[in-house]
Amino acid sequence: MFHIDNKSSKAIYEQITEQMKYHVLCGNLKPGDAIPSVRKLALDLNITPGTVAKVYQELEREGIIETIRGKGTFIAEKIExxxxxxxxxxxxxxxxxxxxxxxxxxxxxxxxxxxxxxxxKEMEV
Structure with missing residues (x-):
């Protein structure tokens, strides 16, 4: 679902943040869907957990994802x-x-x- 372009001038956390937003806007990720833990996504993408944590903090600040202690991280039910x-x-x-x-x-x-x-048009839900 996520791809890192090591040749891109964009920082890795920006690439992942944009891709996450894209998948939400396109309906690939729907409200309530679970997303991988910080450690799991970091392992899958072969990047540091700190980078994924930065992505999740930004997305949470923007109201796109929410973390429920002990349960995981999910696409927010209501994205404003x-x-x-x-x-x-x-x-x-x-x-x-x-x-x-x-x-x-x-x-x-x-x-x-x-x-x-x-x-x-390609990005419309």
Missing amino acids: LKPDEGKLSMVKKDLKSAILELKMMGYSKDDVTSLVKNLY
Whole structure:
């Protein structure tokens, strides 16, 4: 379910966090689903438990997962997506960079718009 790209410029914890969010948004992980323990996921991905703990802390802070002592960690029953201006600013910066790359590859505004719409459609639940 999770894949780490060691050649990526993104930190491992960011890769896992994004993938977890993706699986939740796409419905692959549903409210109430159990997710692996910190140790199990770290072992499966061959990374340190501290990295997985950082992912879980971030996802818990965002209300995407919840840990029930003695039972495990689960996808939250009710996920409230909240606007985050800081994250929005970072995403805009990344999006501008991606659009610039596409323009340099010869893509038109219509091509980019179509690409974004198709990617968004792929992620719809």
